[in-house]
Amino acid sequence: MFAEERKMRNLMKYKIWYLVFSAVVILPGIVALLVWGLNMSVDFTGGSVFRYEFESGINPEDLRKVYLEKSIEVEAVVPESGNKYSVRTKPVEPQRNNEIKEGVSAVFPNSKQLSFETVGPSIGAETTRSAFVALSWAVVGIMVYIAFAFRNVPKPYSSFRFGVSAVVAMLHDALVLVGLFAILGHFKNVEVDGLFITAVLTVLGFSVHDTIVVFDRIRENLGKLPKVMDIEDVTNYSVAETLSRSVATSLTVIFTLSALYVLGGDTIKMFVLAMLVGIISGTYSSIFNAAPVLVLWEKYAAKKNK
Structure with a gap:
């Protein structure tokens, strides 16, 4: 049964290409961020x-x-x-x-x-500091939580690698959003305000939620699937099991946000756009970034320890 499932849905076969695609997506945004920066609203600049x-x-x-x-x-x-x-x-x-x-x-x-x-300028500077502190604590807190929650993962696999892989996927989503708004800020004068920070934090939470679903299934399957299956086989099997659920859950949110974007007012349009792009990116990264990074890292660690 396991062999048939692996043969039918060999999703991890293209793990390198998933990561290459992600790099291609975020590269223009990173360049825009370095060259033009973000068009900050008065919330941050005063x-x-x-x-x-x-x-x-x-x-x-x-x-x-x-x-x-x-x-x-x-x-x-x-x-x-x-x-x-x-x-x-x-x-x-x-x-x-x-x-x-x-x-x-x-x-x-x-x-x-x-x-x-x-x-005022002083309030804007304080808002900027608070935003960066909030994002930093979110990253650190999520990584520590996942490492702790997955502490019982079977050896020789590492809960720390689970946590860092989730954060890598999360940072991918943040870069997608920040890069997109750097481009929109330059060409369309779109500003980054407090609602944008709210959208980023919400998207990061959604992304990690999806990643935890996948990782929890990987941890569960590491203990019950045949030992002849390595980390790539187990991850492939686990992703195949959770794929339809992750996509279905995300689609319900995407449909709702799409309706808000089309029918909502100007004041929330950019907030909804950030949420919409972030949810799509988070769904992709939790399956096709976090899992491949974990597989590559675990396989490298196993090879190094031989």
Whole structure:
């Protein structure tokens, strides 16, 4: 029975190609991140953002001039969907908002201010530090938890290697998201804000959840399958057992997020996009990154210890 299953679904046969594909996917994002960086929102850099809706299309330079006439330094005027624009400036005191609204209305009659928010530089710096601390603790906590949870894995296999392999897959998902938003930030002026950090942490948790399902089945099968089956055979068998469940679970989330992306408002569109891409990436990486990394590492360790 085991031989037939392995022959029918030899998924680990292409383990190197899975990793090569992942490297090809994340490479453009890494290059974009190094060259252009992320387009950080005022949540992180400090400053003010004004969002307006106009009756028809406008010249962004005319909107910029309104602010310059009031001695407010404008960093960017960004077009949004429809006739909506956002103006990003250095920090502006809330008391001046009415003055600015009157100035915009004088140049653009019937314009409507949708929102105004301002964040001081010190608060932005603190938000940035907190975001990196949260991500760092998430990585360390997940690795330690998996290493502890899989401490009873049969020897000579290592629970530490299980934990690190899961983190490698998790970091792949983070790089996919960060790289994508570096590209979108450069070409589409998409900003990274607090919702993006929320999306990244949620995706990392989802990715690890999927990986634990696969790894738990590997651990279980290491103890009950014939000893003639090596780590690659056991992993292949385990992935084949969990593949349909992982895909089915992810599809339900993907369908929901797709509906939100199409029908939801502008304020959550980029958050939903991050979640959608992250869930797809997490489903792939938990099966086709974490498992191959574990197989390659365990086989290398076994060969080294001979």
